[in-house]
Amino acid sequence: MTLMGYELKKMVSKRTNQIVLFLLVLLVAYTSSKTLKQVEWIDEAGNPITGRAAAVKLRQDMEPWTGTLDQPMLESALVRLKEIYGTPQPDLRPGENNWLLRHNLQGIKHVADLIGLAYGDEYEDETYAEMIESLQSEDLLRFYENKIAGHMAFLYKEGNWGYYSYTEEEKQYIMEQYRSLETPIEVGYQEGWVQASEQIPSLMKYCVILLSFLLAGIFADEFSWKTDSVYYNTYHGRTKSTVIKLLLGFITITLVYWLCMGCFSLVVLGNLGTDGAELMLQSCPRYWSVRYDMTFLQYYGLILGAGYIGFLFMGFLVMWVSAKTKSSVLAVLIPSVMLLLPMFLREIFNPFLRKVIGLLPHWLMDIEQAIRYQYLYKVFGQVTCLVPIVLVMYSSLSILFALLCYWEYRHKQIA
Amino acid sequence: MLFMELKITNLSKDFRKTKAVNQVSYTFHSGVYGLLGINGAGKTTLMRMLTTLLNPTSGEITWDGEDVFKMDKAYRKLLGYLPQDFGVYPDFSVQDYLRYIAALKNLTPTEAKEKVQEVLLLTGMTQFKGKKMRTLSGGMKRRAGIAQAVLNDPKILVLDEPTAGLDPSERIRFRNLISELAADRIVLLSTHIVSDVESVAGQIILMKEGRFVATGTTEELIAACPDKGWLCNVPKDEVYAYHQKYRVANVKTLSDHAQLRILSQDAPMPGAVPEETSLEDVFLSYFGERSGGEDGNGMV
Ligand SMILES: Nc1ncnc2c1ncn2[C@@H]1O[C@H](COP(=O)(O)OP(=O)(O)O)[C@@H](O)[C@H]1O
Ligand SMILES: [Mg+2]
Numbered sequence: 001m002t003l004m005g006y007e008l009k010k011m012v013s014k015r016t017n018q019i020v021l022f023l024l025v026l027l028v029a030y031t032s033s034k035t036l037k038q039v040e041w042i043d044e045a046g047n048p049i050t051g052r053a054a055a056v057k058l059r060q061d062m063e064p065w066t067g068t069l070d071q072p073m074l075e076s077a078l079v080r081l082k083e084i085y086g087t088p089q090p091d092l093r094p095g096e097n098n099w100l101l102r103h104n105l106q107g108i109k110h111v112a113d114l115i116g117l118a119y120g121d122e123y124e125d126e127t128y129a130e131m132i133e134s135l136q137s138e139d140l141l142r143f144y145e146n147k148i149a150g151h152m153a154f155l156y157k158e159g160n161w162g163y164y165s166y167t168e169e170e171k172q173y174i175m176e177q178y179r180s181l182e183t184p185i186e187v188g189y190q191e192g193w194v195q196a197s198e199q200i201p202s203l204m205k206y207c208v209i210l211l212s213f214l215l216a217g218i219f220a221d222e223f224s225w226k227t228d229s230v231y232y233n234t235y236h237g238r239t240k241s242t243v244i245k246l247l248l249g250f251i252t253i254t255l256v257y258w259l260c261m262g263c264f265s266l267v268v269l270g271n272l273g274t275d276g277a278e279l280m281l282q283s284c285p286r287y288w289s290v291r292y293d294m295t296f297l298q299y300y301g302l303i304l305g306a307g308y309i310g311f312l313f314m315g316f317l318v319m320w321v322s323a324k325t326k327s328s329v330l331a332v333l334i335p336s337v338m339l340l341l342p343m344f345l346r347e348i349f350n351p352f353l354r355k356v357i358g359l360l361p362h363w364l365m366d367i368e369q370a371i372r373y374q375y376l377y378k379v380f381g382q383v384t385c386l387v388p389i390v391l392v393m394y395s396s397l398s399i400l401f402a403l404l405c406y407w408e409y410r411h412k413q414i415a
Numbered sequence: 416m417l418f419m420e421l422k423i424t425n426l427s428k429d430f431r432k433t434k435a436v437n438q439v440s441y442t443f444h445s446g447v448y449g450l451l452g453i454n455g456a457g458k459t460t461l462m463r464m465l466t467t468l469l470n471p472t473s474g475e476i477t478w479d480g481e482d483v484f485k486m487d488k489a490y491r492k493l494l495g496y497l498p499q500d501f502g503v504y505p506d507f508s509v510q511d512y513l514r515y516i517a518a519l520k521n522l523t524p525t526e527a528k529e530k531v532q533e534v535l536l537l538t539g540m541t542q543f544k545g546k547k548m549r550t551l552s553g554g555m556k557r558r559a560g561i562a563q564a565v566l567n568d569p570k571i572l573v574l575d576e577p578t579a580g581l582d583p584s585e586r587i588r589f590r591n592l593i594s595e596l597a598a599d600r601i602v603l604l605s606t607h608i609v610s611d612v613e614s615v616a617g618q619i620i621l622m623k624e625g626r627f628v629a630t631g632t633t634e635e636l637i638a639a640c641p642d643k644g645w646l647c648n649v650p651k652d653e654v655y656a657y658h659q660k661y662r663v664a665n666v667k668t669l670s671d672h673a674q675l676r677i678l679s680q681d682a683p684m685p686g687a688v689p690e691e692t693s694l695e696d697v698f699l700s701y702f703g704e705r706s707g708g709e710d711g712n713g714m715v
Contacts, residue, residue, distance in 0.1 A: 013506035226502030234519035414468035
């Protein structure tokens with residue numbers, strides 16, 4: 001066996017690590033099945049089905065409402081919506097939330113929601129029927145104009161987030177982004193991408209917490225097993241073997257990350273479908289206010305790439321701390337603290353602090369929120385959102401911590 | 416060209432207030448060196464510096480004139496070290512463990528296989544090679560420790576309290592093993608037990624409070640010791656008074672009186688019979704207490 005082989009053997013023969021690996025498998029299985037259940041389809045009798053079967057039905061229902069969201073499609077959608085809302089509602093079963101309406105809406109829901117966002121001032125379910133009733137087909141000509149006007153109103157309305165958080169220059173910049181978005185948009189079924197990207201952040205977060213147990217031991221176990229004094233007086237102890245430990249850490253991060261995310265994506269997209277990969281984010285009501293022309297495929301790629309950088313950063317940080325403190329205890333707490341921290345920071349509204357908060361690493365595992373984050377940064381005279389900044393910053397920090405970890409471990413004093 | 420010279424010059428290590436090793440200078444050549452001192456004398460700290468585990472506060476260590484910390488792994492290639500208190504990889508078998516350390520010591524897999532067989536045989540561990548390390552007894556663990564130390568045929572073999580916790584028969588085996596290993600290398604062996612080094616060490620170093628207080632062969636140390644051993648017969652009720660006044664190496668209680676062995680420059684009482692001084696007496700003279708006996712009980 002090579003040195004790498006023995007390091008690997010140390011890692012996988014440890015009982016806690018075996019438990020961690022088992023938990024990782026459970027985590028992926030649980031998150032995948034939970035994600036599949038997010039897709040729901042209601043039959044004529046009001047019985048919901050979920051998962052792959054629901055996706056198939058939903059895709060069929062959405063078939064007529066797939067394509068360019070232009071005037072003809074908006075008009076026929078309005079006709080259909082007036083029809084649905086004009087139908088008298090039957091007596092509903094107690095506790096069942098308007099199943100017939102939901103059954104009728106399911107194929108057209110995405111278009112209905114987009115119309116609601118463009119024309120409803122504050123889009124709410126209760127007032128939606130009235131809004132549809134009063135809406136005329138000539139109003140629909142202003143769909144894309146309305147969208148921009150709505151974003152503008154949000155930015156300039158006193159009491160809103162935008163009003164407080166942006167400078168005039170930034171508001172101009174944002175409006176420019178909205179105006180330059182491609183129109184008309186294509187719409188259609190994209191449930192696989194939506195569900196996968198919605199659920200993957202929590203998978204990443206639990207995954208990196210578990211991963212830290214595997215990583216912390218690589219460096220700290222020599223001390224807790226008291227094997228350090230033999231290890232460090234050997235020929236390779238302070239040099240090649242340290243590199244091998246770092247390399248094992250890197251391989252562990254990479255394998256755990258891509259296996260977990262890969263399996264999850266495969267199961268979710270395999271069952272819910274990869275349809276809609278080329279659709280723009282704004283075609284989904286959830287991403288109405290996104291300011292970038294980005295397809296779901298690009299978006300998912302960004303999520304995976306940023307998550308990987310987040311894993312590398314946290315991983316090398318964990319390893320560095322475990323080498324520094326000669327113990328796993330503090331090191332394994334790092335990801336949990338970093339991921340929990342934002343919950344406590346939510347109530348801080350000081351603009352400067354908000355900008356600092358925007359640079360924390362948890363955004364890498366929560367790209368959707370990062371894209372929506374209100375604060376902008378000026379880098380080299382260029383206004384930008386936090387995503388490119390954190391990507392560059394944490395890639396560099398990962399390398400830095402890897403080097404620090406090497407330096408720390410190589411020069412360890414054994415007393 | 417110098418040959419096999421390990422030299423320490425004004426070597427010191429401070430831990431906050433404690434000067435664990437204090438301005439020590441010495442030169443080692445091939446042979447067995449016994450580093451003798453009570454607990455806390457600084458033996459382990461000195462050995463950790465010699466094995467590059469710990470950087471000195473001041474002073475230097477050279478191998479054939481070259482600074483060992485600058486030599487880095489070229490120096491470590493020459494080292495074998497059995498730490499006083501060491502752990503093992505719990506889920507490795509003895510054989511895995513030795514092969515791993517062999518790999519760390521830059522042996523090729525073929526060399527490692529051969530060498531591991533050899534050291535297993537040397538330490539009598541062959542039949543336990545498949546045993547998980549977590550299940551080893553203290554004595555077996557120490558044997559595995561010695562086995563790993565000699566895997567690379569070290570030029571400098573450092574053994575920190577190698578006999579601690581061994582039973583008498585294991586001790587004897589161990590002394591024989593040291594004699595076998597002694598050829599053409601520096602063996603530095605620390606202990607607080609005189610009998611461990613008496614017979615095997617060519618040179619003995621007495622270490623006290625971080626300093627080398629006396630060095631030389633057993634004979635030289637005895638000759639240089641200011642105290643001599645005296646056999647005195649005293650009434651039983653005066654034993655305590657003698658304890659207060661002199662270093663008493665031994666007390667034998669007889670029916671009507673006690674026979675004391677006292678260390679002193681001059682006869683402690685009229686009628687005291689001078690006796691041959693032993694290394695044990697030298698130890699007592701320098702440290703004020705007896706070395707740990709084979710029973711591990713070091714107190715008077
Ligand atoms: N890591 C350390 N931190 C602080 N003090 C230490 C450390 N290691 C040893 N010492 C102190 O240095 C002195 C010498 O210890 P040591 O070298 O272990 O002696 P020995 O091996 O002869 O028993 C002791 O007083 C001990 O308390
Ligand atoms: Mg010691």
